[in-house]
Each structure stands twice: as C-alpha cells, then as structure tokens.
Amino acid sequence: MNALKLDKLFYQLKKTDDISGLNIQIETKIPEAMPDFGKLPIFEEIDKQYVRRLEACLKSAYQSAGMFGFVSWKWVNPFVDWIDDKRCLEIMAGRGWLTYALKQKGVNVVGTDNYSWFGSDLWNVPLTDILALDAVDAVRTYGKDIDLLICSWPWLDQTMYQVAKLLSEINPSARIVYIGEGWGGLTADDHFHQHFKEIKDDVFEMRVKSKYEQWDMHQDHMMLGRFI
Incomplete structure (x- = not known):
C-alpha cells in the first residue's frame, strides 16, 4: 500500500487497539514523501503516543520491505x-x-x-x-x-x-x-x-x-x- 494512501486506511480505525491488527503491504513504488501523521483526520484527539504507534507500524512495514533509510x-x-x-x-x-x-x-x-x-x-x-x-x-x-x-x-x-x-x-x-x-x-x-x-x-x-x-x-x- 502506498504511503500516500495510508490516511484512508487509518481513517477506518475505530480505536487505538486496531493499530496492532494492521497488515500494511508496501508497493514497489517510490512514495512522494513521508506521511505527516499529525495531520491525519482520524480521531478528534490524537495524542503523541498514538501517532508514534501509527508511525512505528508503517516504519516496520517499510523495513520489512527492505527500506531502512526512507526513500522518497x-x-x-x-x-x-x-x-x-x-x-x-x-x-x-x-x-x-x-x-x-x-x-x-x-x-x-x-x-x-x-x-x-x-x-x-x-x-x-x-x-x-x-x-x-x-x-x-x-x-x-x-x-x-x-x-x-x-x-x-x-x-x-x-x-x-x-x-x-x-x-x-x-x-x-x-x-x-x-x-x-x-x-x-x-x-x-x-x-x-x-x-x-x-x-x-x-x-x-x-x-x-x-x-x-x-x-x-x-x-x-x-x-x-x-x-x-
């Protein structure tokens, strides 16, 4: 899944526990930029810990796909x-x-x-x-x-x-x-x-x-x- 489309995926989450169930498949295409998680319109209140969990989930997916330094x-x-x-x-x-x-x-x-x-x-x-x-x-x-x-x-x-x-x-x-x-x-x-x-x-x-x-x-x- 392309990083730029992740806001649509995360928008479907109903509670923070749903993050652990995400299975993000990284497409073999170069993203335009790293998503700005602080701007994702997911919940009315987004605390820093929640944003970090989202980012950690995506980072793990990219690293599993072989990208450590983020290429955009x-x-x-x-x-x-x-x-x-x-x-x-x-x-x-x-x-x-x-x-x-x-x-x-x-x-x-x-x-x-x-x-x-x-x-x-x-x-x-x-x-x-x-x-x-x-x-x-x-x-x-x-x-x-x-x-x-x-x-x-x-x-x-x-x-x-x-x-x-x-x-x-x-x-x-x-x-x-x-x-x-x-x-x-x-x-x-x-x-x-x-x-x-x-x-x-x-x-x-x-x-x-x-x-x-x-x-x-x-x-x-x-x-x-x-x-x-």
Whole structure:
C-alpha cells in the first residue's frame, strides 16, 4: 500500500487497539514523501503516543520491505538534479530502493550488495539489478571510474571504514554520500566517523540534505564528504 494512501486506511480505525491488527503491504513504488501523521483526520484527539504507534507500524512495514533509510521523491528528485552526470556506485544497496529510484530518473548508477549481512529471502528479490558484490569488492571493481560513492544505513562494523579508505587510495577525487547516523549511532563504526570529513557544498545542503526525511526517533541524515 502506498504511503500516500495510508490516511484512508487509518481513517477506518475505530480505536487505538486496531493499530496492532494492521497488515500494511508496501508497493514497489517510490512514495512522494513521508506521511505527516499529525495531520491525519482520524480521531478528534490524537495524542503523541498514538501517532508514534501509527508511525512505528508503517516504519516496520517499510523495513520489512527492505527500506531502512526512507526513500522518497521529496529528496531523491533534488538529489538527482545535484548528481547531474556524475558516475555513481551504491554499496550495501539492500533491495535497491535508492538505486531503483535513481535509475528511474536516468542517473548513471551501479547498485551492489552480496546480502551476506541479512538472512531474509526478501532481500534476495531486488527491485532493480543489484550486482552480487560485497562493498570492498565493489569499490575495487568500480571505484576508479566513479565520481560518487553512495551508501545508506551501512552495517555497524568496519566495512564502511574499509571501503572509504580504499576509495581514497584508488580514486582520491571521488566523494562519498553517506546516509546514516553519526558518532555512537547505529550505522558504520567509530573508525569511519573519525576519518570521514564533510565537504562544504551549499547546494547539496540547501536543496538535498535539508529535504531528507527520518522516522521518529531516528538520527540518520545525509552527509557529503571524503576519507581523511
């Protein structure tokens, strides 16, 4: 079910206990934006706890469908404009939601993931062509010929540090778009955060980064930078 139609689904709820019975099936299409749960005309009084339960239900459905960082046209469209003709590589792409969106807009992007980090069969059914390469091998194979390395919600281990370091050695001019949490968060390790330096880019910050959407209680955001 598309996120933009969820207000109609939630409008049918008669009491808060009905939330636990929702079975939301996520369509394989990119939503325009994350729903604003505070504006859904469901009950006369909507308390914050109720709104959080609604959002948690939808977040769980999207994550079960392979989308951790929320991919929407609200920020992908300006991201596409900013990318322009840059050659892109996405590592740890999962089911490929972001690669799928970028390809729809004509971006020159290669998506990669070997799915070694996740056991669900769902993740082996990508939305677009995802090459079966782990992150390090992907950078070894394509890193010399790219302008931009993209990674969303990398695993909490040394992989992101390893690929960023390798990219800096084989293609120092390439930049990294990192989507995830910062120091002490749930993505990448402290070695990566210690060596990742953000690059000042006013257009990226004003038109892309500012449009990125997070779930409630998540601290992920977009950063443009390089390994130092």
